[in-house]
Amino acid sequence: MISIIPRKRELKLRQTILRGVYEDNLRIIGKEHDTVLGKVPFTFKKMFLFFSVALLATLGQGNYLNLPLFQERQMTASLTTQKSFLLPAQDPGSPSGYGAFFKIPDQESFLLPAEDLVSPSGYKAFLNLPKSSLSRVFGLEVKTIMIDPGHGGSASGSIGKMGTKEKDITLDIAKRLRDRLKKYGKYNVMMTRENDISVPLNKRVELARSSKTDLFVSVHINYLPSRPINIIETYYFGPSSDDKTLRLAEHENSGSRYGLSDFKEIIEKIGDTLKYQESKALAASIQKNLFLNIKKQDVNVQNFGVKRAPFLVLLGVDVPAVLAEVSCLSNREEEIELNTESYRENIAHYLEAGILDYLNKGEVSYEAKRR
Amino acid sequence: MKQKEDNISFVGIDLGTSRSSICASNGTREWFESYVGWPKDFISLKVMGKPVLFGEEALKNRLSLDICRPLEHGIIKEGIDRSEEAVREIIKHLIERARPAPEQKIYAVVGVPADTLKTNKLAIRKAVSEFVHSLMVVSEPFAVAYGMNLLNNALVIDIGAGTTDFCIMHGSIPTEEDQKTILTAGDYIDDQLYSYLNEKYPNSKFNKNMVRQFKEQYSFAGKIPGNISVEIPVDGKPVMHDITNEIKRACESILPALIETTTEMIARFDPEFQVKIKNNVVLAGGGSLIRGIREYLQDALKEYGPCTIMRVDDPLFAGSDGALKLAQDMPTKYWEPL
Numbered sequence: 001m002i003s004i005i006p007r008k009r010e011l012k013l014r015q016t017i018l019r020g021v022y023e024d025n026l027r028i029i030g031k032e033h034d035t036v037l038g039k040v041p042f043t044f045k046k047m048f049l050f051f052s053v054a055l056l057a058t059l060g061q062g063n064y065l066n067l068p069l070f071q072e073r074q075m076t077a078s079l080t081t082q083k084s085f086l087l088p089a090q091d092p093g094s095p096s097g098y099g100a101f102f103k104i105p106d107q108e109s110f111l112l113p114a115e116d117l118v119s120p121s122g123y124k125a126f127l128n129l130p131k132s133s134l135s136r137v138f139g140l141e142v143k144t145i146m147i148d149p150g151h152g153g154s155a156s157g158s159i160g161k162m163g164t165k166e167k168d169i170t171l172d173i174a175k176r177l178r179d180r181l182k183k184y185g186k187y188n189v190m191m192t193r194e195n196d197i198s199v200p201l202n203k204r205v206e207l208a209r210s211s212k213t214d215l216f217v218s219v220h221i222n223y224l225p226s227r228p229i230n231i232i233e234t235y236y237f238g239p240s241s242d243d244k245t246l247r248l249a250e251h252e253n254s255g256s257r258y259g260l261s262d263f264k265e266i267i268e269k270i271g272d273t274l275k276y277q278e279s280k281a282l283a284a285s286i287q288k289n290l291f292l293n294i295k296k297q298d299v300n301v302q303n304f305g306v307k308r309a310p311f312l313v314l315l316g317v318d319v320p321a322v323l324a325e326v327s328c329l330s331n332r333e334e335e336i337e338l339n340t341e342s343y344r345e346n347i348a349h350y351l352e353a354g355i356l357d358y359l360n361k362g363e364v365s366y367e368a369k370r371r
Numbered sequence: 372m373k374q375k376e377d378n379i380s381f382v383g384i385d386l387g388t389s390r391s392s393i394c395a396s397n398g399t400r401e402w403f404e405s406y407v408g409w410p411k412d413f414i415s416l417k418v419m420g421k422p423v424l425f426g427e428e429a430l431k432n433r434l435s436l437d438i439c440r441p442l443e444h445g446i447i448k449e450g451i452d453r454s455e456e457a458v459r460e461i462i463k464h465l466i467e468r469a470r471p472a473p474e475q476k477i478y479a480v481v482g483v484p485a486d487t488l489k490t491n492k493l494a495i496r497k498a499v500s501e502f503v504h505s506l507m508v509v510s511e512p513f514a515v516a517y518g519m520n521l522l523n524n525a526l527v528i529d530i531g532a533g534t535t536d537f538c539i540m541h542g543s544i545p546t547e548e549d550q551k552t553i554l555t556a557g558d559y560i561d562d563q564l565y566s567y568l569n570e571k572y573p574n575s576k577f578n579k580n581m582v583r584q585f586k587e588q589y590s591f592a593g594k595i596p597g598n599i600s601v602e603i604p605v606d607g608k609p610v611m612h613d614i615t616n617e618i619k620r621a622c623e624s625i626l627p628a629l630i631e632t633t634t635e636m637i638a639r640f641d642p643e644f645q646v647k648i649k650n651n652v653v654l655a656g657g658g659s660l661i662r663g664i665r666e667y668l669q670d671a672l673k674e675y676g677p678c679t680i681m682r683v684d685d686p687l688f689a690g691s692d693g694a695l696k697l698a699q700d701m702p703t704k705y706w707e708p709l
């Protein structure tokens with residue numbers, strides 16, 4: 001049974017292993033070397049995809065594409081100025097202007113004004129209706145909810161200083177969210193992965209499509225190595241000119257396994273008004289619930305709001321889809337909190353509240369809030 | 372490599388879903404089932420005569436206790452069902468049983484289910500740190516491998532209660548890619564057996580505890596060793612029930628996932644190493660005690676080439692023995708004060 005290893009070699013092996021155990025445990029208490037902070041390295045393929053997305057976003061902002069969505073941009077801008085609940089425009093990286101936040105009751109307040117400018121032409125009449133949503137107009141119901149825990153398997157996502165992996169935390173939160181939503185008995189709740197396995201983005205999209213998902217929520221955790229802050233932000237698909245957002249999209253899109261030939265086809269789907277409108281509302285609801293509740297425990301948490309970003313996983317899914325960055329693993333205190341079951345349960349609870357708020361359109365108080 | 376420090380007591384702890392054990396440098400070896408119970412009210416406290424009960428004693432008196440099995444499914448459930456408190460009580464009780472001298476410092480290596488390490492690292496440290504002076508946490512199958520000197524080209528399959536953990540050793544500390552956890556383990560067998568027996572004997576009264584005892588006493592896979600009959604009350608009268616096929620079906624229900632994971636893990640290695648690993652597979656944990664499981668797996672894996680599977684001699688203490696060996700081998704400079 002025991003390998004025949006010369007004594008000297010065995011001693012050396014043992015020393016290597018013991019040192020490994022020591023370093024592993026140092027990592028747990030946060031006393032580790034910078035080398036562990038493994039972010040996914042840039043590869044040629046990812047760079048290529050990143051620049052494609054960046055180019056698209058830039059063209060989108062500058063009205064160079066002849067897509068209905070972008071043609072409509074200026075016209076809609078004049079319409080949106082009527083919305084009094086929008087926050088003043090500011091740099092997403094500087095959250096100082098969120099002081100007046102708690103005075104605004106409507107989830108519209110979680111939308112940054114720049115994010116509200118784009119809307120497709122074919123559905124202008126619907127968009128002009130105050131507080132209307134196409135899903136309500138057509139009486140559409142949500143039956144199947146797909147929860148997508150970010151990363152998995154060999155793709156660890158971000159790794160905190162104590163060795164906490166994004167993929168483990170997102171999976172844990174997603175499972176808790178699934179269990180919470182299942183308790184209502186009226187939703188078919190599914191997950192893109194239930195174990196620590198790699199699932200390419202295109203497979204996640206395929207899964208959502210084949211299971212006729214009505215709502216898609218992707219759970220991720222942010223990582224800001226240069227800033228020791230904790231932020232919460234929620235994304236839905238759309239072009240963005242913000243460098244940080246594009247970098248994040250590049251990171252989250254890695255390993256998508258989409259070919260460039262697929263890209264034209266999927267970009268044309270941007271004009272899907274129903275999805276766009278509902279995704280925005282869902283993102284706002286989730287962001288509001290996450291931020292307001294986490295703020296009660298962590299006064300320093302910063303609201304980076306609801307944003308558009310070119311995440312492929314959101315684009316490929318045909319139904320309302322959002323990507324929530326529920327915490328920030330580069331923040332040491334936050335990493336400690338994420339290692340506690342109660343905090344992960346709380347985050348799942350706030351996501352549940354955000355989803356139910358969206359589904360109930362704020363009309364009905366739901367059980368989650370009373371618990 | 373062992374350190375000679377008289378003022379230090381080294382302990383190796385295996386914090387398992389089903390059983391927890393401790394091995395200490397003073398020679399103590401103790402274990403109990405990972406159940407913790409607190410009297411429900413002052414009457415039960417008076418009847419029990421102590422504030423906390425453990426293992427078999429807690430199970431026997433479960434009707435009077437708030438009972439907790441803290442590592443169910445391999446994770447600590449903080450803030451829920453008093454799981455965190457239960458882990459603390461288990462560690463405290465284990466260390467008390469190891470009887471270190473009052474002036475001695477306790478340096479502990481704790482082995483936990485591999486999945487526990489992923490999201491509960493701090494919770495485990497917090498629970499253990501109250502009772503020890505320095506601490507290292509490792510995964511259970513790794514502790515087993517280290518204890519058995521399986522440092523290179525070996526695969527340890529630790530079939531526990533909540534999880535089955537796989538760990539490939541290749542001359543360094545196993546990375547996450549070298550370890551895998553699946554949820555088909557002892558508790559899964561219990562659930563299956565419970566459902567098969569209820570299906571076959573709907574009028575008989577079973578409970579999960581009885582089913583677990585049947586499994587522990589009679590479990591087998593592959594060739595039927597003979598008829599298995601147990602006495603179960605029906606309408607208050609004890610009646611003999613044949614449970615041979617149900618035991619076989621339940622025990623074998625975990626094997627497809629186990630075989631698939633084993634082949635998948637080995638296949639990731641270079642073919643030259645695959646052969647070496649396939650001839651150095653070791654079964655550990657309570658599940659390795661299932662009669663015929665070693666032969667069953669060996670036969671199933673032969674389809675992929677020659678394969679040799681062994682079983683640890685003492686599944687109950689293999690984890691804590693390995694953890695103790697790690698503690699004793701660990702250079703003094705690596706022990707950080709808590």
